[in-house]
Amino acid sequence: MIEVVDLWKSFGDNHVLKGINCTVEKGTTFVVLGGSGSGKTVLMKHVIGLLHPDRGQVKVNGVDMSAVTGPELTQARQMFGMVFQGAALFDSMTVFENVAFPLVEKRRHMNADEVRARVVEKLRVVDLGEEVLPRWPAELSGGMRKRVALARALVTDPQVVLYDEPTTGLDPITTDSVDGMIDAAKERLGVTSMVISHDIASAFKVADRLAVLYDGHIAAQGTPEEVRGSDDPFVRKFLSYWFKKQ
Amino acid sequence: MRRFRAAFEDFGELIFFAGEVLAWTFRPPFRLGMVVGQMAAIGVGSVMIVGVTGTFTGMVLALQTYYAMRQLGAEGLVGGSVAIALARELAPVLTALMIVGRSGSAITTELGTMRVTEQIDAMETMAVNPVQYLVVPRVLASFVMFPLLTMLFNVLGYAGGYAMGVGVSGIPPGPFIEHTRTFVEHKDIYSGLVKAFFFGGVVSTITCYRGYRASGGARGVGESTTSAVVMCSIAILVVDYLITLVTVGS
Numbered sequence: 001m002i003e004v005v006d007l008w009k010s011f012g013d014n015h016v017l018k019g020i021n022c023t024v025e026k027g028t029t030f031v032v033l034g035g036s037g038s039g040k041t042v043l044m045k046h047v048i049g050l051l052h053p054d055r056g057q058v059k060v061n062g063v064d065m066s067a068v069t070g071p072e073l074t075q076a077r078q079m080f081g082m083v084f085q086g087a088a089l090f091d092s093m094t095v096f097e098n099v100a101f102p103l104v105e106k107r108r109h110m111n112a113d114e115v116r117a118r119v120v121e122k123l124r125v126v127d128l129g130e131e132v133l134p135r136w137p138a139e140l141s142g143g144m145r146k147r148v149a150l151a152r153a154l155v156t157d158p159q160v161v162l163y164d165e166p167t168t169g170l171d172p173i174t175t176d177s178v179d180g181m182i183d184a185a186k187e188r189l190g191v192t193s194m195v196i197s198h199d200i201a202s203a204f205k206v207a208d209r210l211a212v213l214y215d216g217h218i219a220a221q222g223t224p225e226e227v228r229g230s231d232d233p234f235v236r237k238f239l240s241y242w243f244k245k246q
Numbered sequence: 247m248r249r250f251r252a253a254f255e256d257f258g259e260l261i262f263f264a265g266e267v268l269a270w271t272f273r274p275p276f277r278l279g280m281v282v283g284q285m286a287a288i289g290v291g292s293v294m295i296v297g298v299t300g301t302f303t304g305m306v307l308a309l310q311t312y313y314a315m316r317q318l319g320a321e322g323l324v325g326g327s328v329a330i331a332l333a334r335e336l337a338p339v340l341t342a343l344m345i346v347g348r349s350g351s352a353i354t355t356e357l358g359t360m361r362v363t364e365q366i367d368a369m370e371t372m373a374v375n376p377v378q379y380l381v382v383p384r385v386l387a388s389f390v391m392f393p394l395l396t397m398l399f400n401v402l403g404y405a406g407g408y409a410m411g412v413g414v415s416g417i418p419p420g421p422f423i424e425h426t427r428t429f430v431e432h433k434d435i436y437s438g439l440v441k442a443f444f445f446g447g448v449v450s451t452i453t454c455y456r457g458y459r460a461s462g463g464a465r466g467v468g469e470s471t472t473s474a475v476v477m478c479s480i481a482i483l484v485v486d487y488l489i490t491l492v493t494v495g496s
């Protein structure tokens with residue numbers, strides 16, 4: 001369960017988050033929508049403790065991510081997987097080494113065969129075969145990098161997964177399979193997910209609840225139906241672009 | 247005044263960063279393989295340029311001292327003078343400056359790129375401490391490689407000096423070597439290696455710090471690298487002065 005309470009964050013004069021409140025129940029998928037530069041990534045980095053709030057609090061499964069440091073923070077991070085917007089694959093490592101990294105570093109009891117089997121299994125979920133294992137991130141297309149990043153985030157079967165625009169730049173078929181993955185993780189493993197999305201179609205498909213971020217505030221929050229029915233002018237404008245296209 | 251304050255804060259953060267590196271050095275897991283990998287990277291990267299610089303420095307030094315000593319009719323003193331100048335001063339300082347240009351800038355660029363493409367953030371989210379994983383091996387490797395490469399500079403420098411003094415200027419080889427033996431003490435060589443050891447720590451900490459704290463995309467990484475090279479060069483000269491003051495002064 002993720003609880004964000006009155007979260008404020010500025011970078012110098014750039015006031016990015018101005019009092020964010022939201023709750024993600026255990027085993028549900030929460031989607032954050034918003035224009036680019038609205039602070040979605042900043043919000044997500046607070047959840048995993050990469051950024052610290054000027055004010056407010058973020059609790060994940062009871063752990064105050066804004067306060068823990070050192071070994072406790074390392075311990076708390078074990079429950080997370082995160083997919084970064086730009087994939088953030090280690091470019092000095094092959095695809096195999098990238099996906100195996102969390103296992104090799106944190107699941108030291110696993111032997112080499114188990115690690116390899118797990119890596120192959122997770123890559124298959126994102127529709128990548130064994131032939132990509134020895135390749136370098138620089139040799140992959142943007143969409144493939146994204147999928148490797150997804151596999152890496154899920155390889156330890158984390159309880160909480162944060163997806164920063166997991167489907168941006170992917171073709172519709174892969175987008176569908178990523179959406180399927182997010183759902184499957186929820187159904188099968190009870191994963192709590194937070195998804196940042198630009199893609200309103202898939203946002204409404206995977207979300208149990210969603211929030212629209214605008215000007216440092218949450219302009220609307222609730223079930224997909226509630227958000228669709230919101231009378232906030234920005235939310236209506238934001239959604240109308242997409243619903244008009246339908 | 248603002249800039250002065252910013253520089254002061256920057257220095258404070260550097261010291262803090264160094265403390266963090268120190269703390270993570272003694273916490274398991276110990277990644278010995280990565281230290282060896284970094285030693286190889288620094289060694290392979292810098293051995294050529296350090297070797298060439300060493301040889302030419304020795305040659306020029308022998309030539310210059312030969313002209314000076316000849317006025318006094320003391321050509322026999324060239325060997326020892328070259329060896330002392332190399333061991334105490336030129337080898338550690340020039341080696342460090344060469345490694346900064348070759349391997350130090352590469353460290354800042356690599357870590358800086360990892361920072362701005364969020365690879366360091368990603369590592370952190372996987373519960374692996376990036377200071378321990380990325381910085382500690384580079385710092386430990388530098389502590390070892392700076393003295394080793396300095397020794398290489400010494401050896402090739404002296405060989406260059408010998409070639410010049412004995413081969414070209416015609417100093418008899420006996421006195422050249424004999425004078426070196428009587429004139430140069432172990433502690434001259436040690437003091438140079440001690441300097442190199444400290445340079446290794448200072449240079450690796452600064453270059454890692456600059457990369458680790460880079461921001462602002464590719465341009466930011468470029469600026470960090472430039473600033474790391476400048477900062478390292480100044481730091482080497484300042485630390486050299488301080489160590490000389492302590493060792494020679496006492």
Ligand SMILES: Nc1ncnc2c1ncn2[C@@H]1O[C@H](COP(=O)(O)OP(=O)(O)O)[C@@H](O)[C@H]1O
Nearest residue numbers: 011014016034035036037038039040041042043
């Ligand atoms: N580490 C940082 N330092 C300074 N400014 C930042 C930092 N991270 C994000 N910002 C700023 O915060 C704002 C929101 O960024 P972000 O959360 O990445 O937007 P998005 O909603 O597109 O993910 C932007 O104006 C960005 O420039």
Ligand SMILES: [Mg+2]
Nearest residue numbers: 040041085164
């Ligand atoms: Mg973003």
